[in-house]
Amino acid sequence: MxxxxxxxxxxxxxxxxxxxxxxxxxxxxxxxxxxxxxxxxxxxxxxxxxxxxxxxxxxxxxxxxxxxxxxxxxxxxxxxxxxxxxxTPPNLEVEIIPGITAASAAASILGAPLINDFAVVSLSDLLTPWELINKRLNAAGQGDFAIVLYNPRSQGRREQIEWACEILLKYKDPKTPVGIVRNAKRGETKAVITTLGKMLQEEIDMLTTVIIGNSDTRIINGKMVTARGYK
Amino acid sequence: MxxxxxxxxxxxxxxxxxxxxxxxxxxxxxxxxxxxxxxxxxxxxxxxxxxxxxxxxxxxxxxxxxxxxxxxxxxxxxxxxxxxxxxTPPNLEVEIIPGITAASAAASILGAPLINDFAVVSLSDLLTPWELINKRLNAAGQGDFAIVLYNPRSQGRREQIEWACEILLKYKDPKTPVGIVRNAKRGETKAVITTLGKMLQEEIDMLTTVIIGNSDTRIINGKMVTARGYK
Missing domain, CATH: 3.40.1010.10 (Tetrapyrrole methylase, N-terminal domain)
Structure with missing residues (x-):
């Protein structure tokens, strides 16, 4: 949808x-x-x-x-x-209709943070054990990926976003731009651009998508832009 | 678009x-x-x-x-x-309209390979040095991400997809499912599901998107599906 x-x-x-x-x-x-x-x-x-x-x-x-x-x-x-x-049993036919994913919607509001390689990680440990999420966050940090966090926080899961921030600070500068978008392109969109060092001061819940820049991400005229090596 | x-x-x-x-x-x-x-x-x-x-x-x-x-x-x-x-100078206003990215389009044709965490890496070293692409492929392999490769091969860049395959085989089983989609949802779509060990036998060019599974990716009724821990 x-x-x-x-x-x-x-x-x-x-x-x-x-x-x-x-x-x-x-x-x-x-x-x-x-x-x-x-x-x-x-x-x-x-x-x-x-x-x-x-x-x-x-x-x-x-x-x-x-x-x-x-x-x-x-x-x-x-x-x-x-x-x-x-x-689905093999007698039934399934067709998948792709849609604009939250990463794309949130990125378009922030600027162009995903213009180069990126990783998408859900912080929900309902279906994936935290050890594996932890491993992926470390890998994404090591690879200097821009990182999209889905399901960053819910009523029952408060701390995962804090752990994620701590892990990524091992690899990324605290001044790395971070965009936090609530209800991206769904009614009343709310967006904030901050930094990795300060992101936990912002309101983050289950309707929020968080995008963390790579080492080439800058703020240009108020937009979050990952440079891709032109010029 | x-x-x-x-x-x-x-x-x-x-x-x-x-x-x-x-x-x-x-x-x-x-x-x-x-x-x-x-x-x-x-x-x-x-x-x-x-x-x-x-x-x-x-x-x-x-x-x-x-x-x-x-x-x-x-x-x-x-x-x-x-x-x-x-x-763009600050006197002009830019609005970004998000679209369905090639990863989503290709995934929908193959099944549901990106239903859990994934990384997107372009193999084009025109704007990004190969050392950085190499580092990201290693990180994505270590993190057991499903991996989407954009720009896997062009007329002038033949070997990057071979190097990528070699790097990922350090971390992933050669039997890991791989989907190769040409012209995803653009005219005549062509899709093949193979394995990491055999993917280089398939036709891959600049109109192709390659999706490599994680360790939970299976073939179910001919579709490439990454299990997400339900049941």
Whole structure:
């Protein structure tokens, strides 16, 4: 579905939603496309119900229905595409429609921080053990990647963003530009540009995407820009 | 502009192109939106003319024109956004419209290889020295990231993909799934799923995006899927 605002839906996405008999999704995401799902069977539920939603979608498809499962951002980047492909029996056909992922939406608001090599790391340790996230943050720091942090903090997970900041400060200058974007291209966007040394002073929650620069990232006319070696 | 097929253009992208007085871009990209730029001033040129195109766009904007600079994929990921922000004087306003990047488009064709943490690395050493690309490939391998390779090979750069494969084989099993997608969602898409040990037997060129799995990537019903720890 892309970031959330309907002007960032691709034509193809609108087309498949309109053709669907049933739409299945996380309730906050289904709400973003309410006007497109009138007169359709809609199955929506809360967080951590991903597996049940996928099973429900498969059940409806097995009844012969044309089913759309919606994810915000890109369904293939921390979205529903993987779980659906894991669970769907071979008699059913799955088509993945890519979207504008949160990294792209947040980057476009900040400037051009991802114009060169970057790494994307989710700080949620619900499905990935922290030891592995820790290893990846260290690797991304060593490689001087620009780094996008998804799911930086939630009500129940407060400290991961602090640990991540501490790890990255081993490799990156405290003055490295950091962009913090809340609700990127979804209603009321809020963006702050700060530094790695000061980022923990800012408001960060589960609707936030955090982008940390590499050693070539600068602030130019108020925008966060990673130089790519032109000139 | 997204991957290329117009059904993957966002509504916002179509709107700003239609509102523009002038459209500036790489000639192959402008060709993909020919029907949208009729009756507009169009400035298109070849590869390695990026800086001249940006300067031309700024010149037209300084004349008071509303100018759109197009990039395929996401303009903020190896696209034109960074260079434009570096060169544009503060009196002009720049808005970046995000798009579906090639990693998302290629992943959606292969299955869901990027459903967990991943790194994006361009193998082009025109603007980034090979020592840095080499360091990033090693870091991405150490971190067990799924890895997206942009610009894997061109007419003039043949060996970088071979070096990259050799580096990644230090960290990843030769049986690691690899997806190779040519022209992802742009006309005639061609996709192959192979392994890290055998990937160099496939056709790889500058229109190709290569995605290398992490240690949780499997082939399920012919699709490349990175497991994310559900169940």
């Amino acid at each position: 892309g970031p959330g605002d309907q002007e960032f839906l691709a034509g193809k996405t609108i087309e498949v939603i309109k053709m669907a008999d049933a739409v299945v999704g996380y309730k906050s995401y289904v709400k973003l496309i309410e006007n497109l799902v009138e007169n359709k069977k809609v199955v929506s539920s809360g967080m951590k119900q991903e597996q049940k939603r996928a099973e429900k979608a498969i059940e409806l498809a097995n009844e012969g229905k044309n089913v759309v499962v919606v994810s915000s951002g890109d369904p293939g980047i921390y979205g529903m595409a993987g779980l659906l492909l894991e669970l | 997204g991957p290329g097929d117009q059904e993957f253009l966002a509504g916002k992208t179509i709107e700003v192109i239609k509102m523009a007085d002038a459209v500036v871009g790489y000639k192959s990209y402008v060709k993909l939106i020919e029907n949208l730029v009729e009756n507009k001033k169009v400035v298109s040129s070849g590869m390695k003319q990026e800086q001249k195109r940006a300067e031309k766009a700024i010149e037209l904007a300084n004349e008071g024109k509303n100018v759109v600079v197009v990039s395929s994929g996401d303009p903020g990921i190896y696209g034109m956004a960074g260079l434009l922000l570096e060169l």
